[in-house]
Structures are given as structure tokens and as C-alpha cells.
Amino acid sequence: MLCEVLSxxxxxxxxxxxxxxxxxxxVTQKADLTNPNDVYRSExxxxxxxxxxxxxxxxxxxxxxxxxxxxPLAAAQTAYLCGRLGSRSDADPLRARMLxxxxxxxxxxxxxxxxxxxxxxxxxxxxxxxxxxxxNAPGVVDPxxxxxxxxxxxxxxxxxxxxxxxxxxxGWALAIALRSRGPACASEHADLITRLERGLGxxx
Numbered sequence: 001m002l003c004e005v006l007s008x009x010x011x012x013x014x015x016x017x018x019x020x021x022x023x024x025x026x027v028t029q030k031a032d033l034t035n036p037n038d039v040y041r042s043e044x045x046x047x048x049x050x051x052x053x054x055x056x057x058x059x060x061x062x063x064x065x066x067x068x069x070x071x072p073l074a075a076a077q078t079a080y081l082c083g084r085l086g087s088r089s090d091a092d093p094l095r096a097r098m099l100x101x102x103x104x105x106x107x108x109x110x111x112x113x114x115x116x117x118x119x120x121x122x123x124x125x126x127x128x129x130x131x132x133x134x135x136n137a138p139g140v141v142d143p144x145x146x147x148x149x150x151x152x153x154x155x156x157x158x159x160x161x162x163x164x165x166x167x168x169x170x171g172w173a174l175a176i177a178l179r180s181r182g183p184a185c186a187s188e189h190a191d192l193i194t195r196l197e198r199g200l201g202x203x204x
Contacts, residue, residue: 002050009039023048026118028109029061033080042116043084049118053109053127056146057138060126061109065102074099081108084115085180094176103165110168111176123168125150129158130167171196 003017005024017024024039026049031040038044045051053061068074078098081087085108087094097104106127113121126135126148135148151157161167175196178189186193 021048023050023118023120025049025055025122026051027055027058028052028113029054029058029064033076042112042118045116045118047117047119050120050122051113051116051118052122052124053106053113055122055124056135059134060124060131061106062102062127062130063132063134065105065109066132068105069102074105077105077109081105081112084112085176086182087180101165107165107169107173108176110170110173111180114173114177115180128168129154130161 001022003022003024005013005017007013009017009024016022023046026040026042026045028040028042028051031042032038033041035041042051054064065074068077078095081098082092082095085094094104094108098108110123124135125131126133129150131148133148134144136145158167162169165172175193178193179186
């Protein structure tokens with residue numbers, strides 16, 4: 001059962017969910033990085049929750065990441081993700097990639113979902129396919145709302161887009177997540193990580 005809880009979760013609602021063992025949606029692009037108790041932060045997820053970069057009511061993560069580039073928001077997101085993914089050294093190549101490349105930031109944010117406590121990860125179509133167009137602007141009357149559709153041939157177009165970092169490459173995100181588990185995990189899964197990164201043509 002899915003419970004689409006998109007608010008900041010008032011206490012009575014929290015108790016109802018806990019009482020029934022139900023999870024909530026945690027849309028990590030909405031996280032307040034200055035508040036460690038914010039309900040959208042991935043580290044605050046519970047196993048029964050569903051985590052996601054965005055959904056039908058949020059801007060596509062690709063649009064956000066592009067708007068963050070070169071701003072303090074990109075630096076804040078990078079610092080937060082480095083902490084979440086075990087990339088704490090200033091010399092770590094992942095840190096530099098996130099600051100320079102919005103695609104790297106998107107994939108690190110998805111890797112963050114893979115390492116958080118939640119057992120379920122959801123991906124909205126815009127975030128998977130690298131779209132920048134808004135699906136729905138909440139509270140705005142607009143004939144374009146709810147009309148965005150995938151174009152014919154989108155499946156064939158997805159693979160080259162993912163390969164060049166213009167769509168979500170699950171392999172890239174998985175490689176980042178595996179490396180974040182530390183040297184022991186990276187060693188155990190070295191062959192898999194190598195295959196994932198070779199398929200990308202760009203080390204993580």
C-alpha cells in the first residue's frame with residue numbers, strides 16, 4: 001500500500017502511519033539541508049517508506065540540477081551528498097564532478113536513495129528520461145498541466161541519452177552507491193563496479 005504523504009507530516013499523521021506500519025513518500029529534492037530532522041532527508045527515511053528524487057508535482061531533477069550549477073545551492077547539495085556517500089576528501093573526484101557537472105549531481109542524488117534505509121525507490125518518468133519540462137505546476141491553472149507524455153521512440157532514445165549523461169543511468173548511480181559503502185564493499189564488488197563504469201565510459 002502506498003501513502004502519498006507529501007507534506008511535512010504533522011504529528012497526528014505521523015502517529016497514524018506508525019500505528020499501521022505504513023510508509024510515506026520522501027521527495028529528497030525538497031529536503032532542507034540546514035535541518036537534520038527534515039522529513040525529506042533520505043537519512044530520516046524508514047524501511048517502509050518510498051524515496052524519490054521528485055514526482056508529478058515537482059520540477060524534474062534535471063531542471064533543478066542545471067539551475068543549481070555554479071550557485072551556493074550546488075555547493076550545499078555537493079557537501080551533503082559527499083557526507084552521505086562517504087566522499088569527504090576535497091580531492092575526491094566525485095566531489096569535483098558534482099560541482100562541475102549537473103548530471104553527476106543527479107546521479108549522486110539517486111545513489112543517495114539507494115543507500116538510505118527505505119526499501120522502496122520510485123522514479124518519476126521525467127527524472128528517468130532526463131526531461132526538463134514541468135509535468136504539473138501545483139496551484140497554477142495551466143492547460144499544459146498533466147499533459148506531458150513520452151514521445152514515440154523514447155525507449156530507443158533513452159539508452160544513448162543515459163550513456164552521455166542526459167538521462168538517468170541506473171548503472172552509474174549503482175556504482176556510486178557501491179563505492180560509498182567503503183573499501184570492503186568496493187573490493188567485494190570490484191568486478192561489477194568495473195563493468196558498470198566501463199559501460200559508462202567515465203569513472204565515478
